[in-house]
Amino acid sequence: MTLNIKKLCVGAESVSDLYYRQDYTRSRHNETIHITRMFPKRFDEILKGGSIYWVIKGRLCVRQEILKINRFLDTEGVKRCRIDLNKNLFLTVPFKERPFQGWRYLEEKNSPEDTKIFNINETNDDQEIISELHSLGLV
Secondary structure, three states: OOEEEEEEOOOOOOHHHHHHHHHHHHHHHOOOEEEEOOOOOOHHHHOOOOEEEEEEOOEEEEEEEEEEEEEEEOOOOOEEEEEEEOOOOEEEEEEEOOOOOOEEEEEHHHOOOEEEEOOOOOOOOHHHHHHHHHHOOOO
């Protein structure tokens, strides 16, 4: 069974903001990664096609495929977890999410459907409409 992770995208105002943050990292290191402190105990299930679902401004609204998960020690000797991600961002049907710390596991059956691949050169106003329709129970 595939397992996903949901994580707050702290400080990001929009999916575009997440894109530009990751693009900056890619320009310096030529890879899309996320560093976190804790290593997921259920990483085997995540590596069977799992994704990270980002919560931005209280809405779970975008996902990225997880390629690898590795443990490492940072320069101060603190244990860290490196998550290698596919650079493509997939917009999803948005769901309201309450704040939480760290991450939460998200089973495939409870994961929102993709709506389209995010393209920085397109307007993504339709996500706001979908979000509003979803909050009204119409989607």
